[in-house]
Amino acid sequence: MPARRTSFAQYLLGSLSLERPPFFYAYSGMWLHLVLSLVLVPLLALPFLDSLSYLVIASLSLGIIVYSVLAREYGLLINIFSYGLSLAQLTPLKAHHAPLMMVAILLALASCYLILSQQYRRYLREVFGDEHGIPLWIAGLTLLVIIMLFLYGLTLVNA
Numbered sequence: 001m002p003a004r005r006t007s008f009a010q011y012l013l014g015s016l017s018l019e020r021p022p023f024f025y026a027y028s029g030m031w032l033h034l035v036l037s038l039v040l041v042p043l044l045a046l047p048f049l050d051s052l053s054y055l056v057i058a059s060l061s062l063g064i065i066v067y068s069v070l071a072r073e074y075g076l077l078i079n080i081f082s083y084g085l086s087l088a089q090l091t092p093l094k095a096h097h098a099p100l101m102m103v104a105i106l107l108a109l110a111s112c113y114l115i116l117s118q119q120y121r122r123y124l125r126e127v128f129g130d131e132h133g134i135p136l137w138i139a140g141l142t143l144l145v146i147i148m149l150f151l152y153g154l155t156l157v158n159a
Contacts, residue, residue: 011123022070023119030063044090051090057101057108058086064111076115082107106149113142 013027014020037055041048061083068076082104089101117134124130 006123006127008120008123011127012119022067023115025070026063026067029066030059033062034059046090054086054089057105058083060108060112061086061104064108064115067115073115076111079107079111102149102152106146109142109146109149113139113146 009015012021012023014024034055037059038052041051041055061079064076064079065083068074068079085100085104117139120134121132124132
């Protein structure tokens with residue numbers, strides 16, 4: 001019977017060892033933040049759907065911040081801007097800065113891509129001894145989404 005190989009999800013979450021990688025804490029922190037924040041939304045009498053969209057970006061940004069601190073990838077701390085801006089949109093004093101929110105979304109999306117591509121390359125190297133990265137079609141689709149969001153943000157600035 002062939003030896004069972006670790007899947008990418010098991011590798012990211014460290015489910016096969018007692019030592020948890022930084023991605024596990026980032027992922028757990030992201031979901032914990034989102035769940036606890038959504039509990040507070042009705043208590044603060046905030047509109048649910050608007051709050052949900054801002055809290056998803058804030059939770060994702062917080063997860064990236066946690067990952068950057070634990071993995072010592074301090075360049076990703078730029079997501080503090082995304083986190084703060086997303087939470088600022090929930091306050092009554094919010095300014096409708098849709099272009100800035102687009103920047104926050106682009107930062108979070110690009111950071112996620114960087115983290116996942118780096119982790120996937122490391123996974124391939126450690127598990128399979130392969131040096132290839134993320135397939136080209138995934139990189140191309142991610143780049144296309146980032147460009148489309150950027151162009152949408154430009155239309156918001158001109159409106």
